[in-house]
Amino acid sequence: MKPEKQERIINAAMKEFVKSGYEKASTNEMVKDAQISKGSLFNYFSNKKDLYFFLIQNAVNIIEQIYVEIDMNERDIFERISQVGFIKLNIQKKYPLVFDFLKSLLEEDAQDVKSDINLLLANIQKNGFKRIYENIDWSKLREDIEPEKAMNILNWTMTGFAELQIAKITSFEDIGIGLFNEWDSYKEILKRCFYKNGEE
Amino acid sequence: MKPEKQERIINAAMKEFVKSGYEKASTNEMVKDAQISKGSLFNYFSNKKDLYFFLIQNAVNIIEQIYVEIDMNERDIFERISQVGFIKLNIQKKYPLVFDFLKSLLEEDAQDVKSDINLLLANIQKNGFKRIYENIDWSKLREDIEPEKAMNILNWTMTGFAELQIAKITSFEDIGIGLFNEWDSYKEILKRCFYKNGEE
DNA sequence: AAAACATTGACCAAAGTGGTCATTTTTTGT
């Protein structure tokens, strides 16, 4: 199967699952959106559940990819977080809904899939979040700021910034140099706030 | 009709509309959740659309209430934002989903209601966001920080903080003094960052 | 005890569901 077609199916299916949840998600809508026939979809996947778990596995693999792309030698928290942000942005060019899809899994409560979801997500959450902050040099932080709170503010700022940018653009393709500069200025504001005077 | 019952219906209906969007939202689910009969629902509202627009109007009124409760004499941006945050928190005690519902309206694309939604929301967005920042004293800000960016960081931090707290608690009732103190410490971090030395 | 009002849920036609499969279209190997 052509990769472009596969992407179309994956994105259409994720869109529908995100919008409607597992049970109400309509395979009819998916095939319409992906521009394939109903028969095709059920040739590739034996049933709706099968498709759903394929998407989950696919999403989990994509998340894993983030960790192999992170440069663990970068010990500065701002640079590390920026890295993660831009890796995510790149992923969203191909699969715009993959993070929404993963988020939707946490809220899914269809009896039919709930337990399997929890099983598949247990690993990603336990190991996941800690790994992003591995080998970070916390010593640059001012002593009177709790690292956890600084980290939260930084994270919320990046998430908010990203959402704002995504709302502004129409396509993930037209992401320019302006975005880097804009994010840099936010970074500078918080750096001056969190770091001891003179550092970095 | 007893106000407690009315609340039950409103919250059940909002829950379903948020979860499923206008078209897929099931009136059957609503009556089940609100513990009333199908007949009752359609006595109060002539049809689904009618119910939907009632909820929108209700939500808009609630938002309006925020603005009358804000103390416009408080010229400090941090205190102003904190006020808004706590007013919102109080609203959510009664209507936990009202903000999610309003947000869901922006993503709604059912042909049947789209144009009317845009009409009803036009005002709230145009006038709304500006009003929160009316009469703020920006002179305390360090000159090398763009007010818009400081405001964004502050807003994102408050939103992130609120989401974190809401995820932690099971009921809006058990909001204690600890929350105030925790938010205060975030406020202090950002104040020291954004304000000229020695101010406030 | 009668009149007025509120609430119920079985019922309906219509639409939508996940999934099938005989048939057609496209690709492949020679």
Place this chain on the structure above:
DNA sequence: ACAAAAAATGACCACTTTGGTCAATGTTTT
């Protein structure tokens, strides 16, 4: 050029759910 194999189609199915109705039943008020 042609046949065999593979891929794609969409009408079709039995079944569920939909928004909405309304005669019957319960509850209040007069």
